[in-house]
Amino acid sequence: MATDPVPGFNTRAVHEGCGFSGSTGAVMPPVFLTSTFERGNPDGFDYTRSGNPNFRLLEQSAASLERARFATCFASGVSAITAVVSGLKAGDIVVAEENVYGCTYRLFDRVFGKFGVRVVYADLAESGNWGLIREHRPALVWLESPTNPLLKVLDLAGIAAVAREVGAPVLVDNTFASPYLQRPLDLGATLSLSSTTKYINGHSDCLGGVVVSNDPEWQERLLFAQKALGLQPSPFDAWLTVRGQRTMALRMERHCSNALFLAHWLEGLAGVRRVGYPFLASHPQRELARRQMRGGSGILTVELEGSAEQALAFAQRLKWFTLAESLGGVESLVCHPATMTHASVPREVRLQVGIADGLLRLSVGIEDPEDLQRDIDHALNDVFR
Ligand SMILES: Cc1ncc(COP(=O)(O)O)c(C=O)c1O
Structure with a gap:
């Protein structure tokens, strides 16, 4: 008898x-x-730090x-990172992509370094550097793709094959892509981590993280880290995340089409030095991105000509893009790394x-693309033209 295919x-x-x-x-x-x-319940729950029906659903x-x-x-993407790295021990080596999310770097540098975990960073977009994995035989290889904030795309299958040797x-931090656009486990990764705060929940109303x-x-x-380190989310946040997740595919399609539309348009504009987006022909790893991702996602980078003050002034003039950290929500956001996320560097x-x-x-939201385009055009005119 024919069996039904796996649902979409x-x-x-x-x-x-x-x-x-x-x-x-x-x-x-x-x-x-x-x-x-209550002790003895059929589903085996005992205390919410080690499990709750809303966690199980998520x-x-x-x-x-x-x-x-x-x-x-x-409880957050950072909690998920903490949980994974807490599985290592003193003396272990991690080989990591050099452009990882800033708080991942900070956790390695200021927290896990104290416990004897050493991290070797390299530009893993360069296959010439993959030999470091053979050389160090690390306890973990830490990848992120696309990377935050530079949107480098790493060859996940290629690196996973070397690691397997x-x-x-x-581990792949899949936050920027979302599980809709990229499935790291199918490409050979052992662990796929997401900050659900971003695209999975998608509504900027709670924090969370997940590792599959x-x-x-x-x-x-x-599971041990979830309960032993107290890294669990609140049941309400887990519930919100499941609710958000139901519409992820629809949202991601719209994020991708809006971002690609803006990226194409921005590329030719006066005052714009460079545009970064994985699915643009000018992106150095575009063919790879198209092979391993179903769409380019909703984040793009724009390098404006002029000073840091002018870039910030531009960002502050935008009406539909809120100047704020974070990404992946239905609403558009803009971040100026030099004065925000990377101000301390x-x-x-x-x-x-x-x-x-x-x-x-x-972080391009799901608004009408023409409104976002007009907004950017007005702000560029105000500051640069
Ligand atoms: C790639 C990436 N990983 C992890 C995190 C951490 O997630 P959270 O803010 O939910 O702790 C972020 C947050 O911006 C991120 O961009």
Whole structure:
């Protein structure tokens, strides 16, 4: 007898994580605002730090969307990173992409460094540097693609193949792509991590993180970290995240088309030095991006001519883009890394890694693209023309 094919992404996004309706018939799950559970209950819950029905629903749907066996949810993306790295021990080496999210770098540098975990950074967009993985035989390879904020795209399958030669597990921070656009486990990664604060929830109303894998040992470590380090989300935030996740595919399609439209238009404009977007012909890893991602996602970088003050003035004049950190919500945001996310990095270091004074990161929302285009045009006119 023919079996039904695995349901598609949208069907899974809408229907996974709907259980626990109990005897009420509620179509959507309630929020289980309880810290503790009566001993001996059939589902095996005991205390919300180590599990809650809302976490389980989120974990089921997150695993299903990446076609993974396991998922563990956390209070934030940074909690998820903490959980993974807490599985290492003193003396372990991590080989990491050099342009990782700033707080990932800070955790390695200021927290896990104290406990003896050493990180070797390299430009892993250059295949010539993959030999470092063979040389160090690391306890973990840490990748991010596209990277924050420079939107470098790494060859996940290529790097995972090298890591496999020496038995090194590979983590991919998949936050910028989202599970709709990229599935790292299918490309050979051991762990796929997302800050659900961004595209998975998509509404900028709560923080969260999730790690998915097919590896029972890692899953055990992650569940242990969730409860032993107290990294669990609130049930309400887990509930909000499941709700957001249901519309992820629709939102991502719109983020991608809006961002591509703006990226094309911005590329030819006076006053714009450079535009970065994975699906633009001018992006150095565009062919790779098209192979491993289903769309370019909603983030683009624009480097304006002129000073840091002018770039900031431009960002402040925008009406539909709010000047704020974060990304991945339905609303458009703009960030000026030189005075915001990377303000504490010395200017020479910042310039060396490609974060110029005039660089802006746009998180393109799902608004009407013509409104966003007009908004940018007015602000450019005010500041530069
Ligand atoms: C790539 C990436 N990973 C992880 C995080 C951390 O996520 P959270 O802010 O939810 O802790 C962020 C946040 O911006 C991010 O951009």
